[in-house]
Amino acid sequence: MKKYSYLWKNILVLAVALLFAAVAAHDFLAMRTPEPVAASDGLTRVAKLSEYCANLKGTVGDEEIYMFDSGVPGGTFLVLGGTHPNESAGMMAAIAMAENIEVTAGRVFIMPWTNTSGFTHTSPLDGMQDLFTITLKDGSTRTFRVGNRLTNPVDQWPDRNYYEGTSGRKLVGTETAEIRNVNRLYPGNENGVLTEQVCAGIKNLIDRENVSIVMDMHEGSPEFFYLDTTMAHERALNVASLMAMDMGMDGLDMKAELSGQTSYGLSHRSLGDNTNALMTLMETYNPSMGPLHGKMDDDLIINGNEPNYYQAHLDGYIYYRVKENGIPLIERIARHIVCITKLKDAYNLYYPEAPIEFTCLGSYDDMMKLGLEGVFKPVK
Amino acid sequence: MDIELLVLLAMLGVFLIGNLLLKLPVSLSMILGAVAGALVAGEGVPIRHLFEGCFTYVDTILIISTAMLFMTAIQRSGALEALNALIVTKFYKVPALMLILLMFIVMFPGMITGSSTAAVLSAGAIVAPILLKIGIPKARAGAILAVGAIMGMAAPPVNIPAMLIAGGVDMPYIGFEGPLFLITIPCAIFTVLFLGLKYCKNLDIEELKKDLDMEVGKKYGFKLYIPILLLVVLLVLTRAVPKIMPQLGTPLIFLLCAVVAVFTGRRFNAWEGGLEAMDTTIPVLAKLMGVGMFIQILTLTGARGYIVVSCLGWGLVALYIAICTIMPGFGAVSSYGAASVMGVPFLLVLLDTGDQITIAALLSFICCLGDLMPPTALAGNYAAQIVGLKYKPVLKHCVIPFLVCIALAVIYLLNSKYMGFLTR
Numbered sequence: 001m002k003k004y005s006y007l008w009k010n011i012l013v014l015a016v017a018l019l020f021a022a023v024a025a026h027d028f029l030a031m032r033t034p035e036p037v038a039a040s041d042g043l044t045r046v047a048k049l050s051e052y053c054a055n056l057k058g059t060v061g062d063e064e065i066y067m068f069d070s071g072v073p074g075g076t077f078l079v080l081g082g083t084h085p086n087e088s089a090g091m092m093a094a095i096a097m098a099e100n101i102e103v104t105a106g107r108v109f110i111m112p113w114t115n116t117s118g119f120t121h122t123s124p125l126d127g128m129q130d131l132f133t134i135t136l137k138d139g140s141t142r143t144f145r146v147g148n149r150l151t152n153p154v155d156q157w158p159d160r161n162y163y164e165g166t167s168g169r170k171l172v173g174t175e176t177a178e179i180r181n182v183n184r185l186y187p188g189n190e191n192g193v194l195t196e197q198v199c200a201g202i203k204n205l206i207d208r209e210n211v212s213i214v215m216d217m218h219e220g221s222p223e224f225f226y227l228d229t230t231m232a233h234e235r236a237l238n239v240a241s242l243m244a245m246d247m248g249m250d251g252l253d254m255k256a257e258l259s260g261q262t263s264y265g266l267s268h269r270s271l272g273d274n275t276n277a278l279m280t281l282m283e284t285y286n287p288s289m290g291p292l293h294g295k296m297d298d299d300l301i302i303n304g305n306e307p308n309y310y311q312a313h314l315d316g317y318i319y320y321r322v323k324e325n326g327i328p329l330i331e332r333i334a335r336h337i338v339c340i341t342k343l344k345d346a347y348n349l350y351y352p353e354a355p356i357e358f359t360c361l362g363s364y365d366d367m368m369k370l371g372l373e374g375v376f377k378p379v380k
Numbered sequence: 381m382d383i384e385l386l387v388l389l390a391m392l393g394v395f396l397i398g399n400l401l402l403k404l405p406v407s408l409s410m411i412l413g414a415v416a417g418a419l420v421a422g423e424g425v426p427i428r429h430l431f432e433g434c435f436t437y438v439d440t441i442l443i444i445s446t447a448m449l450f451m452t453a454i455q456r457s458g459a460l461e462a463l464n465a466l467i468v469t470k471f472y473k474v475p476a477l478m479l480i481l482l483m484f485i486v487m488f489p490g491m492i493t494g495s496s497t498a499a500v501l502s503a504g505a506i507v508a509p510i511l512l513k514i515g516i517p518k519a520r521a522g523a524i525l526a527v528g529a530i531m532g533m534a535a536p537p538v539n540i541p542a543m544l545i546a547g548g549v550d551m552p553y554i555g556f557e558g559p560l561f562l563i564t565i566p567c568a569i570f571t572v573l574f575l576g577l578k579y580c581k582n583l584d585i586e587e588l589k590k591d592l593d594m595e596v597g598k599k600y601g602f603k604l605y606i607p608i609l610l611l612v613v614l615l616v617l618t619r620a621v622p623k624i625m626p627q628l629g630t631p632l633i634f635l636l637c638a639v640v641a642v643f644t645g646r647r648f649n650a651w652e653g654g655l656e657a658m659d660t661t662i663p664v665l666a667k668l669m670g671v672g673m674f675i676q677i678l679t680l681t682g683a684r685g686y687i688v689v690s691c692l693g694w695g696l697v698a699l700y701i702a703i704c705t706i707m708p709g710f711g712a713v714s715s716y717g718a719a720s721v722m723g724v725p726f727l728l729v730l731l732d733t734g735d736q737i738t739i740a741a742l743l744s745f746i747c748c749l750g751d752l753m754p755p756t757a758l759a760g761n762y763a764a765q766i767v768g769l770k771y772k773p774v775l776k777h778c779v780i781p782f783l784v785c786i787a788l789a790v791i792y793l794l795n796s797k798y799m800g801f802l803t804r
Contacts, residue, residue: 024431124436124672125720127429127680158439158629162622172619175543175553223728291724292689294384294682295421308682308689317692317728 031120031130034113035144037066038099038377044069049111052208053190053201060117060155061198065205066098066110068358074106075212075354077344078205078277080267081111083182085118085147086128087219088301089284089332092144094217096333096375097340097360105357109209114202114216115182117155117194119147128288132298140378146288146301151180156194165189165196167273169264183216186270206275212354213239213347216267216281217336221290222309222318226283229255230339231263233272233279240280242346243339252335252364278347282339284332285320302372304328333375334367383421384686391417391677399755405663406755410670410713414677421681433676437668440495444661444668446634447501450611452657453638455505457645459604462597464510468588475514475580476573482507483528483572487564490532492615493630494540496751496759497664499529500766502611508766513591515579518767522774524575525763526752527781531568533759534748536560537619541719542744545727551740558802559741563789571781600645607641660765667756671714675721688725699729700793703746704786711750712757718747734796737803742789742796749785752778 039046047065050057081094094112101108113119122128133143153159156179163171163179166189171178178184180195188199206214213236220227232240240256247254259279263269272279287293287306294300294308305326313322337360348355361367367375394416398409414433418426454460471478486507490499504525511521533539536557546553597604614633617625628636642650678684691702703726710718723743730739751759757771760778764771792799 020427020431023427027428122432124432125675125679125717127676127678127684130428160627161618161629162627164623172538223724291721292685294685296680296682308685311689312692312725315692317725 027130028121031122031145031147034064034116034119035095035142036379037095037112038379039066040068040099040101042068042070042102043098049198049201049205052204053188053197055190055197056201059194059197060120060152061194061201063111063113063116063198066112068101068103068108068110070103070105070107070357072105072357073354075347075351075356076107076109076209077340077347077356077358078211078214079108079110079340080114080202080214080216082113082119082147083115083216083267084149084218085113085115085145086123086126086149086289087217087286088132088144088146088288089219089286089329089336090217091119092329093333093336093340095144097337099377100375101358101360103356103358105355106212107209108356108358109205109211111202115147115149115151115195115198117151118149118180118182119145121148121152121154122146123148123150127296129296129298129301132301134302134372134376136373136376136378138378142376142379149181150177151182151195153180156180165265166192167264167270183218183267184265186265186267187274203271203275206271206277211275211277212351212356213278213343214267214271214280215340215343216279218281218283219286219289219332220283222285222287222292222306222312222320222322223290224283225319226257227285227320228253228335229257229283230343231257231259231266231268231281231283233259233268235272236268236278236280239278239343239346239350242349243342246342246346247339250338250364252338254339280343282336284335285322285327286332287322287326302329304332330368330372330375333372334361334364337361337367338364382686384681384683387417387421387681388678388683388686390420391674391683395674405666407663407666407670410667410674414670414673417677417681417683421677423677423680426677426680429676429680430673433673434669436672436676440497441665441668442631443493443495443634444497444501444664445658446631446638447498448657448661449654450607450634450638450641451501451505452653452660453641453648453650454607454645456648456653457604457607457641458593458596458600459608459641459645460506460509461593462600462604463506463608464513465589465592465594465597467510468514468592469585472514472583472585472588475583476577479572479576479580480569482510483524483531483568486525486528487532487535487568488612489615490529491535492538492619494533494538496526496529496533496748497762498630499532500525500759500762504529504763505766506608508763511576512767513588514583516576517579518769519773520575520579520777522760522763522767522769523777523781524572525766526757526760526774526778527571527785528568529759529763530748530751531564531571533751534560534745535564539741539744539748541715541723541747542741544716544719545723545740545744545747551736555737555803556741556744559738559792559799560745562799562802563742563745563785563792567781567785567788570784574781575777596646604645606644607637610640611637664758664761667758671717671756674713675717678721684721688722691722692725692729696729699726700790702726703743703793704790707743707746708750708782708786709753711747712753712755714756715747715750718750719744723747730793734793734798735800735803738796738799739793742793746786746789749782752782
């Protein structure tokens with residue numbers, strides 16, 4: 001009798017656990033549906049990354065590349081969003097560009113979800129939102145995902161105790177989880193783990209399509225030292241410096257920094273060293289990523305208003321100039337798009353023989369006036 | 381009252397009521413505390429967050445489970461008894477050296493894996509019978525194991541809290557060896573001599589031999605030690621020559637060595653041994669799951685940010701007091717949590733006061749001491765279990781070593797600007 005009671009108790013515990021797992025699974029599975037994109041009329045085709053790394057075919061890493069070809073000969077600009085899915089402005093700026101860009105010379109390729117697997121989960125202990133919703137001018141809504149900076153362990157696990165990437169970067173200790181970080185594994189390996197294959201696909205895309213210049217869009221926590229900064233490979237430093245000066249003249253803080261010589265595996269270093277493209281990477285402020293943030297909700301993600309960080313800045317603990325009312329998502333998206341536009345202008349000055357011309361949402365002030373509700377288009 | 385403070389009070393209150401009044405297990409009390417916090421914050425019962433928090437430490441859980449299987453296997457095979465006899469008969473004439481060597485043995489798995497639990501469960505369980513047989517009382521022996529395991533966790537090459545703190549400010553985990561050795565080695569030597577030396581003078585080897593099993597070693601010879609040697613070899617080789625050695629992973633290494641132990645000594649029922657190991661370890665695994673849920677809700681509701689910002693507003697003197705009290709105190713929930721929640725902002729505050737790597741290393745050391753803090757007290761609880769006591773009497777003997785460790789860390793922190801040479 002006692003044995004049966006023990007058995008029933010165990011079955012009950014198992015049933016409760018399964019019930020909890022089923023409810024949680026429902027939420028996590030919802031993160032596997034990508035955001036719809038109402039691409040601009042200039043869209044030429046949507047390619048897949050497996051065209052550049054065959055091993056990605058049929059995997060979660062076989063992501064979409066939005067290609068806008070003006071038909072006019074010129075250079076090619078590759079825009080990477082969502083390298084780190086928890087850095088929302090990167091993915092949002094990429095989608096906003098895909099929906100509003102008009103290319104008149106050369107080509108622009110946009111990858112909104114560079115680490116697609118990272119968008120399917122969130123980071124344990126960070127209490128992150130999985131989704132957030134914005135309301136558009138016509139009253140319709142659009143929902144976007146906030147993921148994890150790393151590939152989902154469901155797609156790539158376990159992490160090795162030791163890893164030496166094709167860049168020479170060695171990962172040991174807790175850094176071993178970085179084997180799931182797209183921005184540590186460039187130039188990648190077509191026969192490696194999923195994240196390496198994604199990196200190899202991007203490297204091959206740059207090589208085969210003769211990409212001229214790349215912007216990898218990121219965000220950082222308020223503690224991070226390189227906010228409002230563009231890291232540039234040495235071959236891209238002149239272009240990045242000109243862009244930073246141009247932004248400064250518009251009243252937008254921007255620094256251009258030389259990519260660290262030992263920043264192995266990062267896009268600006270290892271793609272710069274291993275391809276002909278001019279590699280750049282930009283960071284904006286994101287208070288939801290830091291340990292001091294308050295309650296995690298749509299307000300924090302969308303309005304970027306975090307009094308804890310403002311107070312910490314006033315107390316002298318945060319070097320970054322945190323604004324009293326925060327830095328909303330639209331401001332960070334606008335900063336990324338303006339940075340890319342001005343980077344294009346600077347590129348054209350140095351490389352007039354292979355021009356890239358496009359317009360996208362006008363100036364910084366134009367985008368701030370439009371707001372999130374005007375920058376994104378309604379989708380069916 | 382700030383809503384975050386209310387959430388924090390609700391979480392701690394429900395946790396304490398559950399654990400102390402209702403006598404629920406720590407793990408269940410933590411889950412209830414997490415749910416209460418979410419409800420007070422208006423989040424309902426956030427199943428996704430609870431589920432995510434629950435799985436945070438899945439890798440650590442695998443290591444602990446397999447380490448426990450290994451320990452049970454070498455206990456049942458007779459390897460532990462034979463090893464005890466060997467060490468005591470070789471080193472009994474120089475007790476201080478014997479104790480220091482035993483302490484280093486306790487530390488070693490922690491240095492390699494970065495986990496005090498792994499250190500206690502592997503080397504701790506091997507050393508414990510020796511300490512008891514040379515006459516050190518159970519509670520003191522437990523304290524030696526607990527503090528030794530934590531010194532191993534904090535010592536290089538793998539110090540996970542240091543990596544978490546360094547990662548939080550984009551500082552590479554390079555140059556930490558010097559400061560970490562300088563703090564962990566003296567603290568370890570002090571602890572083992574302070575707690576154990578007075579019981580080890582004039583050891584009567586013939587008396588000791590009566591309590592030691594001198595036969596099992598003779599009967600099975602060298603092959604009895606193969607699982608332990610294999611463990612050391614695999615742990616060291618996978619890290620020392622990773623390009624040559626296949627990456628087996630710590631859980632698989634423990635599991636392989638446990639299987640080998642079935643065939644190298646006394647015969648025993650492996651199924652029963654495995655069940656016993658899991659029975660012992662499940663409460664700790666559940667505790668880790670509860671800790672994950674608790675921190676997840678602390679972060680989700682903003683209570684974590686509230687704690688940190690409150691500490692930052694206290695000024696430098698109060699900040700040092702917080703570093704000595706709240707940071708190790710947070711270890712009652714999780715020492716890794718203390719590093720990621722408090723270590724990063726504290727480092728930012730202290731960056732200008734001295735050598736940055738040294739400061740990060742010392743903060744990580746203080747975080748590691750949190751593994752002594754009840755109720756979670758991973759190192760302490762397992763050490764107590766190994767010597768056959770509840771944690772409370774063991775904890776009593778940890779107090780002075782703990783205070784000495786904190787005092788030394790603060791002295792180093794205040795003088796870190798002179799210690800930069802250690803990080804080059």
